[in-house]
Amino acid sequence: METEKMIISRKAVRQYSGQITDKQLHKILLAGNASPVGMGEYDNYRLTVIQNSEILNKMSGIYNAPTVIVVSAKDPDAMEDISAGAIAHNMELAAENQGLGANYNMSCVGSIPNQTLPTGFKGVFALTIGQTSEKFVPREVPMDRIKTNIVK
C-alpha cells in the first residue's frame, strides 16, 4: 500500500485468526531492522519472536496472538524506550501492509517467562501479530486527536 494511505489505515487489531507465515515474518523483521535507533547503536537491541504456545500461554494481555515479537534492550532508559517504539511501529506497519493484524503491547512485557529473552536484555515493548479478517481502509483521523500548537 502507498505509505500515506497505510499510515491512516493502520489500526490496533486485537483478534487473530491464525499464524503468520515465515515469509510474512521475514518482511516484518526486515522492517524492524530498517528502523532508526538512538545513536545508531543497533547492538543494544534484540528482537525475540515468540511462537511457542507454552510460552505464549504464560504471557498476559496478548489476546491469544500466535506471534509476539519482543523488543528488548541493554539497560533500557528513555532512548531505548523510544527506539523500541520506533522498531515496533515499523514492524506494525509492515505487518498490516501485508493484511495481518497487529498491535503494540506493553502489558505483556512483565509476564515474559525467564530465559525467553537473551541474557543481559530487558523487555521494553512488544508487538502482537496474527492473521485477521479485518480490512485496512483509510480511517477518518481527527486533526485534533493530538492537540497541536504551531509556533511560527
Ligand SMILES: Cc1cc2nc3c(=O)[nH]c(=O)nc-3n(C[C@H](O)[C@H](O)[C@H](O)COP(=O)(O)O)c2cc1C
Ligand atoms: C506505547 C504503547 C503501548 C501500548 N500498549 C498496549 C497494550 O499493552 N495492549 C493493547 O491492547 N494495546 C496497546 N497499545 C495500543 C493502543 O491502545 C492503541 O494504539 C491506541 O488505543 C490507538 O488505537 P489505534 O492504534 O487503533 O489508532 C499500545 C500503544 C502504544 C503506542
